[in-house]
Amino acid sequence: MSLYLDNNATTSLHPAVKEAIIEFLDSYGNPGSMHEAGRRVKDRLDSAREEIASFLGTTPTKIMFTSCASESNNTILKSLLLHDFGFKPHMITSAIEHPSIITTARYLEKNGVDVTYLPVTKDGIIEISALEKAITDRTVLVSIMHANNEIGTVQPIEEAAKLLTQKNIFFHSDMVQAPGKIIFNLDSMDIDAASFSAHKMHAPKGIGALYFKNSKAENFPFTPLIHGGHQENGLRAGTENTIGIIAWAAACRAIKADVQNEIDYIKNLRDSFENIIKESISDIVINGESAPRKPCTSNVSFKYVEGESILLRLDMEGIAVSTGSACSTGSLDPSHVIMALHNDPETAHGSIRFSFSRENSMEDVQATAAALKKTIDFLRSISPLTPKG
């Protein structure tokens, strides 16, 4: 059995994406070249950018391609904040961001930027009132993610965007986990910048994008992270990842056709999974359960057992999941996200993330729930923490 339930980490290639890649393989021209081979690829690139932009609800001039969402996140924070403002700039983010935001923020702290990390409720949501309180007259940028990658909770970014527009503060959102799972329209959201990654939506790894609206950033210069040629309007140098971009456009086309049905389908899998395990396994916590969540994600803490051993025993049965336990990361600290919710290492060490996709079936859900029950029963039987014995 081979059952892939780690779709928040990455996804398989959509069949239409594979076809598009194969079709494009011989188009080797450099889109920056003036000759025929280059121009042909430039045309393909332009329409791909158009398609990706339209899928995200915006226009091509606001889409800047990067090598991955980590680069997009690094770019927006470093390019806008590492300047002499004439005062000590302040940024606000949340405690549950992806490491590519948190670690970058920590780096900025060492380089003259003040950072506030907003806490979240027990359900994994930031509070707009807390955001408002955190704003000072030195606040130049706010970065709050959309759907969280570990627990799937959806942050109130539209409300945040309204508030920050009023205050004229630049607002970035890491929206990597949203496309294809949550329907949205970028241009109507009052967001100034957002990060995306192709490999989370059935396209290849190594291609990302930064949505960037220059309006509020006119107050401060944008320094490219990668200097060089004129690609991406001079904001990001480097010959474009043409195959990646073509493939990503194909994924957008394929997903767009049926996006609402797909969301309903995946949500039904996730909800059924949670209903089954709530019946069959005692002493569990579904993290973020009562908050709005992206439809594919279920993050569950199992009391009295540790996440890595759950993960590896499921792996033996051919089931791929991920865990927030410290033991999986190589560090000694468990997931900062689960810690931000419950401030309880035990809950974090025993957490497992199941993330479903269009390729999973109801049989997969049942098989996983059954294997999981067996695994948890066994590990609890050898744990000194089980309530009795």
Place this chain on the structure above:
Amino acid sequence: MDKNQWAYSENVKKHFMNPQNILQIEEDKYPADGKGMVGSPACGDMMMVLIKVANNRISDFKWKTFGCASAIASTSALSELVLKDGGMTLEEAYKVTPEDIIRELGGLPSNKIHCSVLGDKALREAIDDYYNKNNQKNPSQESVSRVVCDCKNVTEEDIRMEVLEGVTDFEKMKEVTGASTVCGKCEQDVRDTMKKFVEQYYKDDIYNPGE
């Protein structure tokens, strides 16, 4: 072994999937002569060791572990090691080290070495408990470990335990133990002691599985 498929050695896998000598009945139905319980759920590892003693040898060893695959495999391997050939004497068992367990497992990835530390600690606690219950003095109980940092009273053993927990950097060692944070005269000694243990435990060619 294909590293891409399994980060651990085959022996770890065997013990993890099929752990030996688990306590399968209620604890109060198992008349143990000594009990050791170490770790905590907050740290992600917790082990309970129960031993029976006959003629100065460990005649039975039962355990329960909360923790990752290497913690579970370590306790299982330890139980087999201790019970081999009619059981270790209490003196032998008291001297079991993390290295013995790691060797038994055919190596552990270096970031997992700290998971194997708890097993021998729990075993020593069980042996101490046995002597206590019988109002005897444990002849193996080592005279106290050499003090490296006088100001903060940090011993060689303290440094060894932190290295096993994964501290291999001097600044981090200062932070976690307090050693060398007052007068500083012990700095070289702390560095040398730490280096000795780092070399002992993290020599890749000894403990890397499958190579």
